[in-house]
Amino acid sequence: EQRAALSTARDELTRFVMAYQFGMEEMLTKVNILKDEFHYVHDYNPIEHVSSRLKSPEGILTKALRKGCPLRVDAIREQIFDIAGIRITCSFIADTYTIRDMLMAQEDVTVVEVKDYIAEPKGNGYKSLHLIVQVPVYLSDRVERVNVEIQIRTIAMDFWASLEHKIYYKYDGDVPQTLLDELRDAADAANRLDVKMERLHQEVSTLHQEQPATSTDGAQP
Numbered sequence: 738e739q740r741a742a743l744s745t746a747r748d749e750l751t752r753f754v755m756a757y758q759f760g761m762e763e764m765l766t767k768v769n770i771l772k773d774e775f776h777y778v779h780d781y782n783p784i785e786h787v788s789s790r791l792k793s794p795e796g797i798l799t800k801a802l803r804k805g806c807p808l809r810v811d812a813i814r815e816q817i818f819d820i821a822g823i824r825i826t827c828s829f830i831a832d833t834y835t836i837r838d839m840l841m842a843q844e845d846v847t848v849v850e851v852k853d854y855i856a857e858p859k860g861n862g863y864k865s866l867h868l869i870v871q872v873p874v875y876l877s878d879r880v881e882r883v884n885v886e887i888q889i890r891t892i893a894m895d896f897w898a899s900l901e902h903k904i905y906y907k908y909d910g911d912v913p914q915t916l917l918d919e920l921r922d923a924a925d926a927a928n929r930l931d932v933k934m935e936r937l938h939q940e941v942s943t944l945h946q947e948q949p950a951t952s953t954d955g956a957q958p
């Protein structure tokens with residue numbers, strides 16, 4: 738009897754995680770379509786890099802325990818939003834908002850939550866746009882709406898976040914104050930770089946529009 742219960746629980750968990758995998762793949766296709774299409778429409782690609790990950794069963798349980806969420810799939814479905822995660826790295830700050838708006842405008846994407854840590858950075862200096870969206874996954878016997886977390890940030894924000902994440906885990910969350918201060922300084926430096934790069938990019942784009950660059954090898958365009 739216990740073996741049958743275990744087997745049912747395992748099947749349930751497998752199907753549960755599978756739906757997230759499918760939802761994540763659907764969102765990835767959407768992001769990759771934008772990335773490829775942008776390549777033709779603009780003279781630079783606003784999406785630098787796209788990555789994705791499924792939270793491991795262990796990671797799901799750890800987060801559930803941390804949030805005081807009951808260890809049942811129905812509760813986990815309603816309280817843990819980042820089982821499927823996609824990270825989009827953009828060239829410039831303005832691009833992060835452009836990509837956010839394009840994804841939010843898609844008819845089959847339901848926006849559950851938006852957190853703008855770019856406009857309002859976290860105390861430690863963390864910056865990123867977070868979206869929780871829901872996409873329908875058409876399974877053999879039902880349609881399941883799964884949550885996918887999308888993090889959109891610039892290359893500089895991503896560089897900072899990955900180092901901060903490593904340091905945080907290295908010190909098991911108890912990072913010395915001097916390092917925290919230095920990380921805050923680094924976040925400010927990353928922000929200055931983002932602002933400067935965006936201004937340069939805009940200047941060059943404006944110049945390019947006013948005065949199209951001429952070919953240097955003498956070939957006809």
Ligand code: 0O2
Pocket residue numbers: 800816817818819852859861863867897898899901902
């Ligand atoms: P991991 O290991 O990256 O998966 P919620 O998900 O809303 O219930 P939370 O943590 O308040 O809980 O949500 P929030 O603030 O939107 O953060 C979700 C994810 O954003 C985190 O997932 C991180 O990936 C990232 N993140 C948030 N704050 C920071 C930060 O200060 N530094 C870095 N490097 N990343 C951050 P996890 O599950 O916490 O971690």
